Amino acid sequence: MTLALLLAAALAVVCVVAVALPFIREPDPESDELAELDDDERRRLELLEGRDRALAALKELEFEHRTGTVSDEDYRAQLGSLRRDAASALQALARESGEVRPADGRN
């Protein structure tokens, strides 16, 4: 009985320490701010996803044309618009990185 209670007490202590650890380790930090994405970064992330999506679509079109799922006609028809999508996504990204310069010292 007492063994059980001792173990339980030990368990509780360990948990309290685990929970308090961040505060024990850094009692007086420079910044307690949660690293968040600001609007610029969020927009950049969306553009990156758009770019990856456009490139993936192109890759998939190539693959499906090669395996014969997409006919030559359909391939030609879709290639143009997908290439345009990819180009505009890359352009938007370039514009974004041109405008916004990441601040120094950010990790």
Next chain:
Amino acid sequence: MARKASPARLVIALSVAGVLAVFLLYTSIAGGGNPSLAPSELAGRTGDVQLAGLVVGPVRGDAHDGGLRFRLRDISGESKTSVRVLYTGSVPDLFKVGRHIVVDGELRKGTFVAEPSSMITKCPSKYAPKQSDSST
């Protein structure tokens, strides 16, 4: 490209309508299911019903030869009425006096004549707390 009401949207909407139509089709053909009753609610009921109750002995007869005869009473134990049941067909191995069972059939001249092999027994309660009268 002109942005008119996309035909795709229309087709999707029609598909949803199609699915709903399937539901309506079923209910109009097959109607509803069978009422599930306790033995105390059975008196005077006609037509196919599902009877859910507690098996009361004595159990006599042979389900494969003339029919198994026993009585069913309410699971909740509030009512004392029990109904005479005549059952033919497969008997689940968990069947015994004191077991909850469910069986389809209809009341004919005071005896509930079961549909062959329609008996289902309830697995002994593994998730319920053990009750003092051990009704499981």
Next chain:
Amino acid sequence: MPELGRAALLVTLGLSVYALVAGAMAAHLGRRRLARSAQNALVASFATTAVAAAVLLGALLRNDFSFTYVARTTSEALPTAYTISAFWGGQEGSLLLWLLVLSGFGAAAVSLNRGWARDLIVWVVPVFAAVSTFFAFLLVAVASPFATQAAPADGAGMTPSLQNPYMLAHPPLLYLGYVGLTVPFAFAIGALLSRKLDERWLIATRRWTLFAWAALGIGQLLGSHWAYVEVGWGGYYAWDPVENAALMPWLAATAFLHSVMIQERRGMLKVWNVLLVILAFSLALFGTFLTRSGVVNSIHSFTQSAIGPWFLAFIAVVVAFSLGLVFWRVPQLRSPTKLESPISREAAFLYNNLLLLALCLAILWGVVYPLLSEAVRGEAIVLGRSYYDFFLRAFGLPLLLLMGIGPLIAWRRASLKSLATTFRWPTGVALLAGVVLLFLGAGSSVPGLVAYTFSAFVLATIVMEFARGTRARKALGATTWPGAFRSLISRNRRRYGGYVVHAAIVMLAIGVAGSSAFDSVAEAKLAKGESMTIGDYLLVYRSLDERASANATEIRATLDVRRGDRDLGTLQAGKNAYTIEQQVSNEVGIRSDRLTGEDLFVIAEQIDPDGSIYFRVFVKPLVNLIWLAGLVFLVGSLITLWPDRREQRRLVARASEVGIPATP
């Protein structure tokens, strides 16, 4: 020792509440150390739950009957493996298993995604903690596994039908599935709360969802196989509410897995995907509620228990909160891309979703109908097998066909000409198969024949895709055909793994169609020496033997089996009478034909004192395809789940490009 268990659970509850409150505060106010503290609490709750689980497991293995739970679910004579399975055999233990898996998954999901989705994690922690708090509360206050009593001499034992290897694996797998669905749910809610509605929540949870879905699928197949061989009524699925409880979230998760691909590819259906994952999780909770509360009349029904109302309340809160959150964030979920054509892969996936959901909702309706009709009309009306069979065919058959069409239609818009070219060969194969089957007598069941024909179509498309893909890779420079095949799969794991899973579903469809639409049954009362026929089988009842095993008396009838002039050996069927549990179980005799996948299924229904037996015999064509499908399903799931280093590198690169902190 029970005090340790109780204390551990109490600490778990405390940690969960802290993680919930502190986590929510940290996320809302943007406090880094508090967020980390809440995260630690979530991880620590796994450790404390593990301690509680260890206490219960120890008590089980020691046969410590002072634990009420142990006395209720085991006995001295019970073999060790089943003693372990008693952990999840009863109410309280199964809740503890749920909490253990939940806290384990929570700790893992949060730790593994720390690297590249840290801003998402801050909101995932409180959501996970909320679910964890509920279960911990139940275990502490309502259904504790650590209740004690004066130890009786022996325990009550385990229901004989649960003493079966399948029952060792079936519940844990289902729990992995149910609980696994909490992860995408928590991430979706986290994404909504934080307004981070980019793709990352989908990508972070994709493998979790796949894993949970695969576990649910395999768990259900194991359960069906158990019902087939152990309960032995001749079937494997009875549309029982508890069976449906696992099927519904699986169907919703299947829909989600497909529509997620549309969001990744075209950025569409963001709201839809969030709603689907909320539905899947809610159905998982509802399924747990159904299995435990005894609300619905079913063969698994358990008498009204205390936790039922709590579960219902929790589900209501989850649904209300989630839906409210979705409504609030709907403006941010709008996507610019629209559906362009009703004949496109997007549309095919939408039809797939529609059919899967329709089937799921039809089943849900069937399950709750007795409750609703009782509330409204005072009389519970039960919908029978024919209801479910109708909708399985109405929605399942078109779904089967779609499995073959969807992967081969072009994105955005497909021309009818290209469709005609692509599907020329598979359609031909299907028509040929249909005609051959008609000649073989499959016309006796129209839905069965349709299922076979559609299956042929889908199999043809899958073979076609593998062949064309391998050929393309070979042309790209692979040196050998096997090498081309391997590189094809490793470079396109999701696509080809998905094809393997589709093949498994097709096998399942064929097995189900064969064994339900084309089966036959015969009954006869035989004395020793007498025989009966079914189809082209001849069975002769030879002898009746009795032997004793560790915990039962086993009675077996031996029958000779012949087909035509070939001797097929013997079959044994009978009953086991379990001493401690005072129960009798059916032990069926099954002879599986290696070549045709057909089963000869013998039930010794009634054994009379004079040794004559009433036999019920089935011939179930193609039924073994169902179990084989399970293996193929497992292989396909593993292929899709396999880590993809290329993809991982791309994601990390993308994260660093944006400046998302990559260090923990």
